[in-house]
Amino acid sequence: MRFSSNRRILPPIAIALACLGAQNAGQPTKFDGRSIPDPPAQKEPWTPPQTKLPRFLLTATSALFDQGVADPRGCEYREVEVLDGRTYGTHAFVLPERPGETRRFAVGWDGEIYPAASVGPAVNLDADVRDMVDSIRTGGPNAGARVARGQGNAAGFGGLWGRHGRFGPGGPPGLGERSALKVCLLLRLGRADLAEKLFAAATTWTPEIRGRDFTDYHVNYLRLAQEWATGMYLRLVDAHMRGDDVIALDTARRLSAFVKAAQARAKEMGFEWDPTHGNGRAGYFPFLRQLPELLADQERRASEPPRGPIPPRGADPAARVAALIRDLDQIAQPQQMHFGNTPVNAPQVLALEAEGEAAVEPLLAAIENDTRLTRTVSFGRGSMSIDRRVYPVLEAEVVAVRNILGMHQFPGEASQVEYGSLSRKDLARPMREFWEKNRGLSPPERWYRTLLDDSAGPKPWMEAAGHLIELPDPAVPAVFGGIRVAASRSRAGEGPMKGDVLRSRRNPSVSELIARRTLEIAGVPWPRSTPDLQLQGACWMALDLDRWDSKAALPVIQALTTQARETIDWFPSEGYGQHETLVQYIAQFSVIRARAGDRAAFADYVAEIRKWNPEKDQLNGLEAFEPMWTYPDDPAVREAARWLFNDPASPWAAFLRKPGTSRLSFRSLSHIYASPLLRSPGFREAVLAMMADRSAIGTARRTHKTAIQLEMSGGDREGIPVPEADLEGLAVGAGQLIRTCDYLAWQISAIEGAPRCELYWPQEQRDAAVAECVGFLKTYGDRFTAERPPGAQVPPFHKTAHLAFPRLDHPATRADVQAGRAIFSLEGEGDGEVRRVALPSLPIRAKWNVPAVDDAPAAVEEGLVWQAEEIRRGNQWERYYGFVGRHVIARVPAGSIDLAGRLPPAPGAR
Numbered sequence: 016m017r018f019s020s021n022r023r024i025l026p027p028i029a030i031a032l033a034c035l036g037a038q039n040a041g042q043p044t045k046f047d048g049r050s051i052p053d054p055p056a057q058k059e060p061w062t063p064p065q066t067k068l069p070r071f072l073l074t075a076t077s078a079l080f081d082q083g084v085a086d087p088r089g090c091e092y093r094e095v096e097v098l099d100g101r102t103y104g105t106h107a108f109v110l111p112e113r114p115g116e117t118r119r120f121a122v123g124w125d126g127e128i129y130p131a132a133s134v135g136p137a138v139n140l141d142a143d144v145r146d147m148v149d150s151i152r153t154g155g156p157n158a159g160a161r162v163a164r165g166q167g168n169a170a171g172f173g174g175l176w177g178r179h180g181r182f183g184p185g186g187p188p189g190l191g192e193r194s195a196l197k198v199c200l201l202l203r204l205g206r207a208d209l210a211e212k213l214f215a216a217a218t219t220w221t222p223e224i225r226g227r228d229f230t231d232y233h234v235n236y237l238r239l240a241q242e243w244a245t246g247m248y249l250r251l252v253d254a255h256m257r258g259d260d261v262i263a264l265d266t267a268r269r270l271s272a273f274v275k276a277a278q279a280r281a282k283e284m285g286f287e288w289d290p291t292h293g294n295g296r297a298g299y300f301p302f303l304r305q306l307p308e309l310l311a312d313q314e315r316r317a318s319e320p321p322r323g324p325i326p327p328r329g330a331d332p333a334a335r336v337a338a339l340i341r342d343l344d345q346i347a348q349p350q351q352m353h354f355g356n357t358p359v360n361a362p363q364v365l366a367l368e369a370e371g372e373a374a375v376e377p378l379l380a381a382i383e384n385d386t387r388l389t390r391t392v393s394f395g396r397g398s399m400s401i402d403r404r405v406y407p408v409l410e411a412e413v414v415a416v417r418n419i420l421g422m423h424q425f426p427g428e429a430s431q432v433e434y435g436s437l438s439r440k441d442l443a444r445p446m447r448e449f450w451e452k453n454r455g456l457s458p459p460e461r462w463y464r465t466l467l468d469d470s471a472g473p474k475p476w477m478e479a480a481g482h483l484i485e486l487p488d489p490a491v492p493a494v495f496g497g498i499r500v501a502a503s504r505s506r507a508g509e510g511p512m513k514g515d516v517l518r519s520r521r522n523p524s525v526s527e528l529i530a531r532r533t534l535e536i537a538g539v540p541w542p543r544s545t546p547d548l549q550l551q552g553a554c555w556m557a558l559d560l561d562r563w564d565s566k567a568a569l570p571v572i573q574a575l576t577t578q579a580r581e582t583i584d585w586f587p588s589e590g591y592g593q594h595e596t597l598v599q600y601i602a603q604f605s606v607i608r609a610r611a612g613d614r615a616a617f618a619d620y621v622a623e624i625r626k627w628n629p630e631k632d633q634l635n636g637l638e639a640f641e642p643m644w645t646y647p648d649d650p651a652v653r654e655a656a657r658w659l660f661n662d663p664a665s666p667w668a669a670f671l672r673k674p675g676t677s678r679l680s681f682r683s684l685s686h687i688y689a690s691p692l693l694r695s696p697g698f699r700e701a702v703l704a705m706m707a708d709r710s711a712i713g714t715a716r717r718t719h720k721t722a723i724q725l726e727m728s729g730g731d732r733e734g735i736p737v738p739e740a741d742l743e744g745l746a747v748g749a750g751q752l753i754r755t756c757d758y759l760a761w762q763i764s765a766i767e768g769a770p771r772c773e774l775y776w777p778q779e780q781r782d783a784a785v786a787e788c789v790g791f792l793k794t795y796g797d798r799f800t801a802e803r804p805p806g807a808q809v810p811p812f813h814k815t816a817h818l819a820f821p822r823l824d825h826p827a828t829r830a831d832v833q834a835g836r837a838i839f840s841l842e843g844e845g846d847g848e849v850r851r852v853a854l855p856s857l858p859i860r861a862k863w864n865v866p867a868v869d870d871a872p873a874a875v876e877e878g879l880v881w882q883a884e885e886i887r888r889g890n891q892w893e894r895y896y897g898f899v900g901r902h903v904i905a906r907v908p909a910g911s912i913d914l915a916g917r918l919p920p921a922p923g924a925r
Contacts, residue, residue, distance in 0.1 A: 043100045043257045046130050048118050051265040054110055054128070056088035066207035067222045068198075068214060075236040076199040078280055083273040084126035084243055087200055092143075094135030095121050099250070100257055102132050106143060109134055124197050125246050130262075144201070144209040148216040151193060193217060195234045196242060237286045237299060240277045244270060244300055245401055251309060252403045256347065256392045264313040271310050274300055302401050305388075309405060312344075312388040325366075332373040339367045339374075340381050343408045347390035358391045358411040367415040375450055378416045382409060382443040407433055416446055421458035421482065422465065424474035425449070459483065459514050466528040473539065476532040477552055480559045483514030483525060514563070526567035529560045533571055537578055547582055554579065554600040561607050569611050572604045576619050579604075583623060598623050599638040606645050614649070617642060621655040629670040637690055637814040643698065644691035644801055656697030661704070671701055674758045675712055675727035688762040690814045691801035699796045702763075706789055708755035715774040716750030717742055723775050725753070737775065745775055757781050760788040764902065767804070767878065768795070768818045771902040795835045804879055805860050818899055820881040822857050826850065827882065838897030839906035841886040852883035852894060862913040863898050863905075876900040880914065 061080065063073040080086050090108035097103055107121035109131065119131040195217070201210035214220055218232045247270040254263035281299050282288065288298040300306075325338040346361040358364060367374045387408040394403060410429045417423045425445040431437035453461045462479035465471050471479075517525050537553035557575050561568035579597040601623050608616030620642055627639065642649075643656045659667045674688065688705075692698040713727035718734070720742070725733045745751070753774050760772035760781070769791050772784035799816040820837065826849040827837030841849045858879035867873040878900030885892040894909035 043259075044098055044102065045257070045259045046098055046262050048130060048261060050261070051128055051130070052110065052113065052120060054086045054088070054090060054108075054122055057086045059086075059088065061088075061203065064202065064205045064207040066202070066211060068202075068207065068211055069220070069232070071235065072198060072210075072214070073202065075239055076202045078236060078277075079126070079199060079239060079243065080203055082240075082276040082280070083269050084196075084199070085122040085128045087122045087204055090122055091137055092140045093121075093137050095119075096132040096135075097121055097123070097129035098132050099129055100253060100259065106138050107131075124192075124200065125194070126196055126200060126243055127246060127250065140206070141209065144206075144213060147193075147197070148212050151213075151216040194242065195239060199239065235286075236284060237277075237281050240273075240281070241300060244274060244277070245302065247273070248303055248306065249401060249403070251306075252392055252405060255309060255313065255388075255405065256390050258347070258390060260313060260316055263309075264317055267306070267310040267313050270303075271306060274303060274306065302403075305403075305405055308386075308388060308407075311386075315387065316344075328369075332370060333377075336367065336370050336374045336377050339363055339370070340377055340385075340412070343385075343411050344387045344389055346406075346408075346411055350392070350394055358389055358406055359414045361389075361391075361411060364411050364415050364418075368418045371419060372454070375416060375419055378412050378419075379443050379447050379450070381412045382416065382446075383439045385409060385412065409433070409439075413442070413446075420446065420449060420453070421461055422449060422475065422478060424478045457516075459516050462514065463517055463520065463525065463528070466525070466532055467523075473532075473536045473549065473552060476536065477556050477559075480529045480532070480556055480563075483512065483517070483529075484559050484562045485513045486510060487513060512563070526560070526564040529556065529563065530567055530571050533557050533560060534574065537575060547586070550575075550578060550582055551596055551600070554597070554604075558603065558607075565607070565611060569608065569613070572607055573613070576601055576604045576608075576616070580619060580623060583626075594627060594632045595639065598627055599636075602639045602641045605642050609642075609646055609649070617646070617649055617651040621651050624655060624659065625665075628666045630666055637687060637692065640690075640692055640695075641801075643695040644693075644799070647695045653696060656692075656695045657700065658697075660698050660701035668701065672705060672708075672755075673729070674705075674755060674762075675725070675729060675731055675753075686762065686765070686815055688759050689765050689816055691799055691816045693763075693792065693796060693816045694799040696796070699792060702759060703789060703792060706756045706759050706785060706792075710755055711752045712755055712758060713753040714750040715753055717745045717747050717775065720747065723750075725774065726750075727753075737773075741773070742775060744777075751775055751778070754781075756785045760785045763788050763792070766799075766816050766818060767901065768899040768904040769902065794833075798835050804858055818904075820858075820897070823851070823882075826884055838882050838899070838904055839884075839895065841884055841895065844886055848887040850885050850892075852885055854880070854883055857881065858899075859914055861896070861898065863900060863907050864911045864913065866911070876903060878903070880912065 057080075061077060063077065066073070087108035090110050092106065093109045095105060095107050095109055097105060097107065105123065107123050107129070110120045110122070110128075112119065119134050121129050121131050121134075123129055195214075198210045198214050201207075201213065211222065214232075215222075218234075220232060247266055251263055251266040251270060254260070254266060278299050286299065322341065323338070325342065326335040328335070343358075343361075343363050346358040346363055348358050348361055367378065385408050389406045389408055389411065391406040392403055393406070407429065409432060413429045417425065427437050427442040427445070429442070432439055432442055449461075453464060456464070459482075462482050465475050465479040468475075514525060523531070533553050533556045536556060537550050539549050554575055557568060557571050560571060579601055583594055583597055601620055605616040605620035608614075624639065642652050646652050647656070659665050660671060661668055663669075671687070688702055693702065711728070713725060715723050715725055718724045721736060721739050723735050723737055723742070725731075725735065751774065757772065757774055760770075761774050763769050764772045764784070770784055770787035772781060772788060774781075776784070795818060798818055798820060800819045801814060802817060802819065804817055804819070823831065823837060826842070827840045828842050829840045831837040832840050858881045861878060861880045863876040863878065865874045865876050876898075878898055880896045880898055882897030883894065885894045895906050896909060896912050898905050898907045898912065
């Protein structure tokens with residue numbers, strides 16, 4: 016690293032980059048030393064300097080450094096690169112060299128000790144403090160006051176929270192970070208003059224003010240202690256997570272000693288104890304709940320001898336299982352989503368599951384006794400959150416046992432043990448009892464016995480039924496957000512199910528058991544329940560029964576439809592989503608009943624859907640409308656859709672005419688105008704009427720060279736990335752009024768084959784696009800489906816319409832094209848002889864090599880082939896494909912199409 020010999024080259028911008036922790040690229044680096052030394056003057060007496068600062072700052076400073084905050088006295092203030100998982104450049108107080116050691120250490124502005132990767136020249140402390148003062152004043156005299164006061168810090172001191180971990184930059188704090196601890200470090204150095212300047216810049220204090228209480232500045236001993244402990248704890252967790260165990264153990268020891276002394280001092284000073292977090296041990300430091308466990312775990316790791324390898328598969332099973340359980344404490348699953356992660360898919364867990372029944376007894380014993388921690392950590396939601404959870408090994412052990420047993424619905428969870436509300440033996444007991452009853456049985460036999468067991472209860476019954484209808488497990492379990500996803504389900508006759516080996520079982524059969532348990536669950540009211548979770552669980556189980564045996568499911572579904580309707584009428588919605596959930600089940604049940612020939616099912620559905628009020632009932636999705644796109648021509652369903660979406664007396668009709676409102680911004684509801692509901696003539700009628708509405712509902716404003724922001728009249732905002740070339744002519748800050756018709760055309764343009772419409776286009780261009788979208792809907796309205804075509808990249812919670820064409824039994828006619836049944840017709844061309852080309856599947860994913868035309872360059876368009884026909888021209892057959900891509904529906908010569916699994920050309924074809 017090259018250091019500047021002139022300190023004044025750096026400020027003000029360069030020093031901000033250096034001191035805020037300029038991070039070098041590369042993999043995390045572990046500290047290679049054996050210990051972390053104390054600063055040279057850590058135990059030396061301290062005489063407070065003469066100062067006009069409030070006296071509480073002096074007493075707090077004395078206490079904090081006596082209790083363990085790293086002392087900068089006797090250190091040189093220099094440029095330095097420190098190690099904190101990675102290498103960071105900063106200015107810090109460098110400890111003197113120790114004889115026989117090449118490694119140097121430094122005290123950061125947070126009062127923590129860091130190993131130094133390299134040490135540069137001395138820098139000017141006075142100049143750096145002047146930069147701190149300028150930074151605070153530049154941001155205004157009360158910069159950060161709102162957040163700071165919420166944290167109990169001074170008006171201009173935001174603290175050092177959130178520097179570590181997944182969401183923080185890591186490393187020591189820089190000069191640009193505001194913390195009252197810096198005032199304490201300056202006082203400890205005897206630089207009262209600098210401490211006064213910094214405190215005055217961040218608060219309302221001046222040297223002329225005397226006798227004010229510390230609460231006037233939102234700084235006190237406990238808040239300073241909590242800030243230092245926070246930084247140390249985050250550093251501890253991060254070091255533990257990455258396996259930097261020397262740093263982690265040293266930090267845990269220092270922090271534990273500090274907390275013990277700080278709690279005693281805070282109690283002596285009369286600070287209020289918080290009993291809601293501490294469980295009798297950490298009321299002043301509620302975020303340190305796992306500190307004792309982390310210290311014990313690091314002490315254990317430090318005392319362990321080196322580990323041997325895990326025996327290979329096929330070796331002694333007991334030895335292999337023992338080694339796999341031993342290494343569960345090395346699980347380090349990275350966080351994939353903001354709400355956390357779990358160790359369920361760690362290689363060690365999967366390897367234990369592969370050992371099968373040989374691992375059950377050792378795992379149950381471990382659940383009862385193993386108190387170790389993994390290296391897997393979950394973080395809080397916010398970027399400044401200090402929430403951390405280090406997962407215990409117990410979590411992985413419970414998951415492994417339950418996966419081997421093939422059942423998960425046992426009483427108790429690992430988290431209850433962690434929080435002290437359940438003993439380990441009580442957690443293991445139901446799993447052990449299940450194991451003893453079912454040892455040696457196949458998983459399907461275990462699930463059958465669970466359904467047969469009157470004492471098992473609703474949750475195990477539901478889980479057993481769900482397992483029976485699953486497809487065989489894939490080779491690699493699906494993972495979403497760190498959570499293993501169950502294998503896909505299939506309907507009887509559509510593919511093998513895990514429970515198929517039980518189809519010959521009688522007295523009782525699987526169908527009889529699932530039907531019996533479903534009705535039993537529905538008949539058990541949930542205590543004081545709105546929503547009725549038992550009924551909802553029974554409805555879910557009835558869908559499983561339909562997949563297993565649709566004939567046996569029909570009477571159960573009919574009974575549950577009646578019960579669901581009665582429940583809706585009996586209980587008010589109360590915002591719990593009960594009405595929506597039950598209406599969704601009634602909708603699914605009506606489709607199942609109609610498929611079985613019970614067309615009267617739609618009378619029940621229509622009666623409920625007409626009562627559903629989108630302004631009062633909770634909205635999460637569009638599943639309640641499934642009958643409208645599955646059976647759009649049923650008279651009752653057709654009339655219900657016409658009334659629901661068009662009649663002024665319908666709350667849904669008014670709701671639809673508020674595009675862009677917050678209620679329509681949730682999940683798939685934001686795509687309702689481009690949903691499979693378009694297949695319903697009644698819904699399509701409402702959308703076409705809205706596409707004639709020119710009233711303004713918002714603005715599309717360019718906020719960046721590659722982004723626009725939608726600002727809707729209801730207050731909603733949404734940022735959308737846009738290629739810079741597309742925004743040519745629209746200046747940053749300028750915008751276009753969004754009309755109702757524009758918004759709907761923009762939504763519809765997301766459907767394959769639909770014309771393109773962008774909200775930032777000039778009005779004349781949008782007018783043309785709206786007209787094209789109207790024509791698109793009128794032509795292809797009957798062709799929409801909810802079924803996703805091969806390779807469709809659509810989020811799973813989006814119910815988006817897809818364009819689909821039927822497989823004709825004749826060459827397409829012009830009438831077929833006009834009716835939207837075909838993409839093109841060769842009728843009347845060439846020599847008049849046209850023939851269909853039999854496609855191996857419909858549709859086929861393909862690429863169209865679009866030639867350059869006028870100013871448009873050549874391009875490759877991805878899409879689907881839905882039609883293939885040939886026409887004779889002389890002695891040759893010319894083949895064409897019906898292609899649907901993004902914003903295009905076209906007849907394309909075969910020579911421009913690349914098929915995935917190309918069709919062989921017909922004899923004489925070109």
